[in-house]
Amino acid sequence: MNRRRTQFLGLDLSTQSLTALVLDFQETALVFRTSMDFDGAYPSYGTKGGVLAGEDPRLVHADPRMWVQAIDDLLGSLEQRGLTKKIAAVSVSAQQHGSIYLNDRAYRTLGNLNPGQPLLPQLSGIFSRPTVPVWMDSSTTRECEEIAKALGGGDRTALLTGSRATERFTGPQIRKFWKENPRGYEKTAHIALVSSFVTSLLLGLPAPLDCGDGYGTNLADIRTGRWSRRALAATAPRLRKKLPDLVKGDRSLGKVSSYLAKRYGLSPEAVVVTGTGDNPSSLAGLGLVGDRKRHAISLGTSDTYFGYLSRLGKSRSPEGHIFGAADGRYMFLLCFKNGGLARKAVKDQHHLSWKEFSETLLTTPPGNKGRIMLPYFMPEITPLVLHPSVSRFGGLAEDDVQGNVRAVAEAQIMSMFLHSRGFGRKADAILVTAGGSENRGLLQVIADVFNGEVRSFEVKDSAALGAAMRAAKGYFGDRGDRRTWSDIAEMFISRKNAKPVFPRKDAAGIYHGEKGLMDVYEACEKYVLGSGDDPKEEIARFRSGGPGRSL
Numbered sequence: 001m002n003r004r005r006t007q008f009l010g011l012d013l014s015t016q017s018l019t020a021l022v023l024d025f026q027e028t029a030l031v032f033r034t035s036m037d038f039d040g041a042y043p044s045y046g047t048k049g050g051v052l053a054g055e056d057p058r059l060v061h062a063d064p065r066m067w068v069q070a071i072d073d074l075l076g077s078l079e080q081r082g083l084t085k086k087i088a089a090v091s092v093s094a095q096q097h098g099s100i101y102l103n104d105r106a107y108r109t110l111g112n113l114n115p116g117q118p119l120l121p122q123l124s125g126i127f128s129r130p131t132v133p134v135w136m137d138s139s140t141t142r143e144c145e146e147i148a149k150a151l152g153g154g155d156r157t158a159l160l161t162g163s164r165a166t167e168r169f170t171g172p173q174i175r176k177f178w179k180e181n182p183r184g185y186e187k188t189a190h191i192a193l194v195s196s197f198v199t200s201l202l203l204g205l206p207a208p209l210d211c212g213d214g215y216g217t218n219l220a221d222i223r224t225g226r227w228s229r230r231a232l233a234a235t236a237p238r239l240r241k242k243l244p245d246l247v248k249g250d251r252s253l254g255k256v257s258s259y260l261a262k263r264y265g266l267s268p269e270a271v272v273v274t275g276t277g278d279n280p281s282s283l284a285g286l287g288l289v290g291d292r293k294r295h296a297i298s299l300g301t302s303d304t305y306f307g308y309l310s311r312l313g314k315s316r317s318p319e320g321h322i323f324g325a326a327d328g329r330y331m332f333l334l335c336f337k338n339g340g341l342a343r344k345a346v347k348d349q350h351h352l353s354w355k356e357f358s359e360t361l362l363t364t365p366p367g368n369k370g371r372i373m374l375p376y377f378m379p380e381i382t383p384l385v386l387h388p389s390v391s392r393f394g395g396l397a398e399d400d401v402q403g404n405v406r407a408v409a410e411a412q413i414m415s416m417f418l419h420s421r422g423f424g425r426k427a428d429a430i431l432v433t434a435g436g437s438e439n440r441g442l443l444q445v446i447a448d449v450f451n452g453e454v455r456s457f458e459v460k461d462s463a464a465l466g467a468a469m470r471a472a473k474g475y476f477g478d479r480g481d482r483r484t485w486s487d488i489a490e491m492f493i494s495r496k497n498a499k500p501v502f503p504r505k506d507a508a509g510i511y512h513g514e515k516g517l518m519d520v521y522e523a524c525e526k527y528v529l530g531s532g533d534d535p536k537e538e539i540a541r542f543r544s545g546g547p548g549r550s551l
């Protein structure tokens, strides 16, 4: 290791913010963290929660120029703090599925930037689509149907690409763009994902796409790690030449661009390691690469439930996805779009602080006396709900503060339990990360519903942490250093930070078993989705199950 460059930089471009985190190899510690919130930093882009929502709630876009500006500003501020010169390697984590459309001048422009000028004015002419769909967009149902039909149905599409054709995934989004704007599609020479685009900004060259993120496109064959000719043909014409190459497992892609070195004071020797999606990056940041025994929940803008897979087994869930892991193997994931946004909607509706929200969860009884909410404030991914609405059952009144707080949390965690059942074994423990993991009440609900140990960490940004750890792994790997993923996790994830939360006595009996709330929740979900009867019988059965269960 170079004595002057002992640090690894992880960048995470998420829905609402850009975060940078620096790990020091000699101190084996996190030495710096900063985050920029898009709405606050860039009001001229008019984003709300980092995105541009249309009249139609299914349409959700962002302007990639805002991201470019954020990268520029963040690297500038790291330079001013004297941090960039110590960086040995950098890697990127980014929101998944979003696609960026570039014209044929894009990479030439990127390779010839003037270090005297900021990034954005030089790059503003490279985009062939001014705003781009992000993971929250669910406007491609028709394209999903067309792709699935061409690939022999939903199950076959999932077997080939790791997921059924999915609204937010890059392939269906590209198909929609090609159908709606064939000229724009023709003018597009390159389509990047957010992680490969930001990595290209660091390299000054077209960056390949990590399979971890690449499997979130419905375009790749998860068994070979290559673009699938059949999936490409089902999506849009002449697509292969517009896409980046796919790569499996982290490695160093080359040195930072001379623009980066000159403008932000990075060493010209600093290396860029493959970027990936925020969920594969979180898997690394939680120390779960290679660990099948523990699962993770990320409570961010969206909520996700995920875990490592050493091989592709038969266990699946219809809404589940297979992505790649940083060691070239796999992970499974379920995504819940209403996540943090639905919790915030309930919190704001009742004028609560997050502390009060958490306290309410800690002081109200599990089971909510059989009162349930289905909190689809916006279209939902798991289960698929395209027309949002909030439903209440079991006599839950809209103005009942405690009842609604418990109902939103229990519904979200029961939904995770229910829909993750297809992924096999019960986890020995659940690691919880992202902003919501600060909420002790939510951790308790997770422990109670899953009936197991739950841990959260002092560093909540597991995606950015994972990016910095992947930078370290790629850097060491390049030098023939055989440090494993668990060695890297041992170095940078402090075990003593992990505070366990255990299930409350009797909680398991409330949620599970013959008269458990899980059955009530499942019946409510089916009813709302139009595939089941009014859940009043299940509610009555739950209430007959013991004292304290009735209103």
Ligand code: XUL
Pocket (backbone or CB within 6 Å): 014, 015, 094, 095, 096, 097, 135, 168, 216, 277, 278, 279, 302, 303, 304, 321, 333, 335
């Ligand atoms: C995962 C997904 C979200 C985004 C959020 O499939 O859509 O978790 O990655 O950034």
